[in-house]
Amino acid sequence: MTAVAARHRPHQVSHRVQRTFIHVGLVSAAFVMSYPLLWMTASAFRPSEQVLVEDSLWVSTPTLENFVNGWTSVAQTSFGTFFLNSLVISALAVLGNVLSCSLAAYAFARLRFPGRRVWFALMIGTIMLPYHVLLIPQYLLFNSLGWVDTFLPLVVPRFLATEAFFVFLLVQFFRLIPKDLAEAARIDGCGHARIFGQIMVPLAVPALATTAAFSFIWSWNDFLNPLIYLTSQGNYTVPIGLALFVDASGTSNYGGLFAMSLLSLLPVIGFFLAFQRLLLDGISTTGLK
Amino acid sequence: MxxxxxxxxxxxxxxxxxxxxxxxxxxxxxxxxxxxxxxxxxxxxxxxxxxxxxxxxxxxxxxxxxxxxxxxxxxxxxxxxxxxxxxxxxxxxxxxxxxxxxxxxxxxxxxxxxxxxxxxxxxxxxxxxxxxxxxxxxxxxxxxxxxxxxxxxxxxxxxxxxxxxxxxEGAVLNLPALESAGVEAPDAGNDWSGYVDWAIAAQPDLGDSFALASQGGSITQFQMWALSQGEDLFADDAAGFSKETLVAWYELWLGAIESGATPPPEIAAEFAGVPTSESMMAVGLTLVSATGDNNASDMQITLDQNGLGAVSMALAPTGGKPQxxxxxxxxxxxxxxxxxxxxxxxxxxxxxxxxxxxxxxxxxxxxxxxxxxxxxxxxxxxxxxxxxxxxxxxxxxxxxxVDIWPDGTQALVGQFTTSWEEVMFGQTAPDAAADAFITQVETALSGF
Known part of the structure; x- marks a missing residue:
């Protein structure tokens, strides 16, 4: 026994050393990856004039001045207005995408209708259309509807299943749900509305959570669409508000920028933490990378 | 006149x-x-x-x-x-x-x-x-x-x-720092060639500082150079400068780097794209540079914070030609x-x-x-x-x-900088870089 234990000991030691090295390596890599975020956090609490000259994470003279300045510095508009605008647009985008994309996905996954494959291929094809191809035709359309400088161009399309990526994601998920469940419900007298609402949706919660999370993050971070469609400062969203802090044509407010950037991350992080488990389930079951 | x-x-x-x-x-x-x-x-x-x-x-x-x-x-x-x-x-x-x-x-x-x-x-x-x-x-x-x-x-x-x-855009000079180093300021009537000659002569007295910040990648300052040579940035449907003028510009700044009068490429690259308030001139690394008149006060704020001197603006180095x-x-x-x-x-x-x-x-x-x-x-x-x-x-x-640029030429600002960086790091010869940039100018002016 003693001889066997002695023979195993060097192996255990080398295994422990190996694991220690791996962990040290991983922690170091994680630190390097998260350094920009940590630096931004530290910079938010530094006096504005030190922001660009300090590269360490230590804040020698912490201050909340950047938060106060950043919140109030944009002319005639508090940064709170930008947050509220972003929240309204993102919440409606989540609602619209979850509702419309799940309905479209159910139709593609479970209904038989003429040209289904062609329509599905066309829908998938729109994923490959560069956004800039659509920008001007969309603007012409929304301008003719009198929707410019309102939230409508940013919200209404979300209720029309225009996000082909989410439709595709949900189609894939719905196809994984055994058809027997829907057939059993149909034998019990359920129509498509009840099958969708009472069987498919409850089973698709992880995929819907994934749709909701990505809708929120993409909508929250969207810069170009709000820039094009929202022209009054009172309608601006957080990304446009952040851009106003730094401009080549004048003195930039880096302290305010980092303080407000830090605040702008909180809803996204909060959304991720709240839906973390469902999000991971959704990603793992749909094969999303 | x-x-x-x-x-x-x-x-x-x-x-x-x-x-x-x-x-x-x-x-x-x-x-x-x-x-x-x-x-x-x-x-x-x-x-x-x-x-x-x-x-x-x-x-x-x-x-x-x-x-x-x-x-x-x-x-x-x-x-x-x-x-x-x-x-x-x-x-x-x-x-x-x-x-x-x-x-x-x-x-x-x-x-x-x-x-x-x-x-x-x-x-x-x-x-x-x-x-x-x-x-x-x-x-x-x-x-x-x-x-x-x-x-x-x-x-x-x-x-x-x-x-x-x-x-x-004009030249900016840290006159107090030049004075304390016992160096006379460059003549405001110089062109960029005169500034580089001045910098090479002044550099031995300047210790860790550099006399001049390289302008090799600045299309605006290249335009001032072209003006000093009796040319300009754009002509009717072609570049308004000759290939020789651009090659001379690249060689001028390569010579300045070689003589130690401007920071070497690795330092210049570190400062590329930083805000004016953190530029080489603002942190006292160089004592003469060029910038927009509205940026000079940003430089001054940083110089004041570190007690490194004061910035004064001068005419752009066009050798006396209208800028x-x-x-x-x-x-x-x-x-x-x-x-x-x-x-x-x-x-x-x-x-x-x-x-x-x-x-x-x-x-x-x-x-x-x-x-x-x-x-x-x-x-x-x-x-x-x-x-x-x-x-x-x-x-x-x-x-x-007032200089009004032709349509489609705004991208040349970045292309000119990239072109100079390739020359500065020895990736492209001045001659080839000049050919390539002139092609870019012609492409921009053609509308494609």
Missing amino acids: SYAGRVAARPSRPRRRYAAAPVAALAVGLVVAACGGDEGDAPGGDELSAEGPLTIAWYGSDARNAAVQEVVDIFGGQNPDLVIETQPTTFDGHWDRLSVQASANNLPCVPAMQSRYQTRYEDRGSLMPLEGLIEDGTIDVSGIPEEVVESNRNADGHIYSIPYGIWY VVGANSWAISENCTNVAAAAEFINFFISSSEGAFILQTQTGLPPATAVAEEMLASADVADSIKERIALYNEILAAGGY
Whole structure:
């Protein structure tokens, strides 16, 4: 026994050393990856004039001045207005995408209708259309509807299943749900509305959570669409508000920028933490990378 | 030299100034205005539309936007029945948004223009010709030097924009630091070759500092070099400079690096793209450089924080040739439904000294002579601003003019920097880099 234990000991030691090295390596890599975020956090609490000259994470003279300045510095508009605008647009985008994309996905996954494959291929094809191809035709359309400088161009399309990526994601998920469940419900007298609402949706919660999370993050971070469609400062969203802090044509407010950037991350992080488990389930079951 | 003489002395350039010398262009404008009727004709004051809100769009950082908004609010206070809608955003955002709005014929009534960007909107018919409004006095530009107004005249004979802020790039010198090192400042009449010669001679006395910041990647300073050689950046449909001029520019700065008078490539690369307040000049690493007049105060703030000296502006090193300046300007869009209010706003903005004192030159130096003189005489205006105004007056007196870039050439700013970086790091020979950049210029001018 003693001889066997002695023979195993060097192996255990080398295994422990190996694991220690791996962990040290991983922690170091994680630190390097998260350094920009940590630096931004530290910079938010530094006096504005030190922001660009300090590269360490230590804040020698912490201050909340950047938060106060950043919140109030944009002319005639508090940064709170930008947050509220972003929240309204993102919440409606989540609602619209979850509702419309799940309905479209159910139709593609479970209904038989003429040209289904062609329509599905066309829908998938729109994923490959560069956004800039659509920008001007969309603007012409929304301008003719009198929707410019309102939230409508940013919200209404979300209720029309225009996000082909989410439709595709949900189609894939719905196809994984055994058809027997829907057939059993149909034998019990359920129509498509009840099958969708009472069987498919409850089973698709992880995929819907994934749709909701990505809708929120993409909508929250969207810069170009709000820039094009929202022209009054009172309608601006957080990304446009952040851009106003730094401009080549004048003195930039880096302290305010980092303080407000830090605040702008909180809803996204909060959304991720709240839906973390469902999000991971959704990603793992749909094969999303 | 008279204004006409100065114009005649300028080298050939593409769209205005040469294709349309002021007097001839004015005649063309009058004929076109007199014939009337066709699209693009300049309206007069008696036929102005005055319906709907006045929408105004401009660009800047939050502080600058706040100042412009304050001026707009004063104008709004004087016109209580007028509905004013403002669209302030960042510089890049402004042009992104404007290009989409123009495609839908939905530009704001008064969009801010800039001398390097405005041609696109003028040539595509998005802006209203203003010379009719100028001639009948609806827009009063009498306070702005004629050559500044005329610099904005398009090759088609029309004036589409009225300058509200002037900016220029010049040399900047840390005179106290040079003095404490016992080095004489370079002669302001030099071209860049003279500055480099000065730097090579001064470098041994400067210790850890470098005499000169390399300008190899700055297209604006290359333009000053081209001007000093009797050339320019653009000609009609080709580069306005010869290959030899560009190769000489690259070799000039390679020589400066080799002699140790400018920082080596690895240090220059570290500082590439940093804000002016953190540039090599601001942190005291170099004692002479070049920058925009509106950036000099940012440099000074950092120098003050570290007790590293003071920055003074000088003329751009054109070897005594007239230098170019840039202009921010107001235009009126073709789709504007309240031209009367738009013209009134432009009048107010360019002539209001109250507005100028609020702006404190954040949107550029006031082009109206009376406003600039009022600022020069005021104790409330910082000395640095007064120095910038005085230098601008000097530039103007020496024949300086607003340089309007042809459409599609804005990307050349970055391409020129990239081209120099390839030369600086030895990846491309000056000769090949010059060929490649000239091709890029020709491509840009061809519209593809």
